[in-house]
Amino acid sequence: MVRRSAFDRILQEMQQIRYRLDDIEVALSAWKPPPLEISESDLLMLPDHLRKSYMTVVSKGECSATEVSNLTGRCRAMESNYLNQLARMGWLTKHRDSKTARFRLISRKVLKERL
Helix, strand or coil: CCCHHHHHHHHHHHHHHHHHHHHHHHHHHCCCCCCCCCCHHHHHCCCHHHHHHHHHHHHHCEEEHHHHHHHHCCCHHHHHHHHHHHHHHCCEEEEEECCEEEEEECCHHHHHHHC
């Protein structure tokens, strides 16, 4: 049998962890990367279909495959595939927001190292 004071301490600890996680999520969601300066020759390395998806993400800063598909006019599954390819190639980063995968630009330093 566990004492009431032990439950109270565990509950209090879990609440503190929750508050810290909420603060971290707010800080990360407010992060907007500065615009990248990519030369045309570097962009021309990408195939046309990937370039169109990449430029859509660049214009928005961060978006999901659904948002990109609404802007490009292509189906969501195709955009998801293209965005995942760009993430694997190192042009974008991918993170999960609940069930939705969101894509954003990578930092200048990382991009310059990749090219």
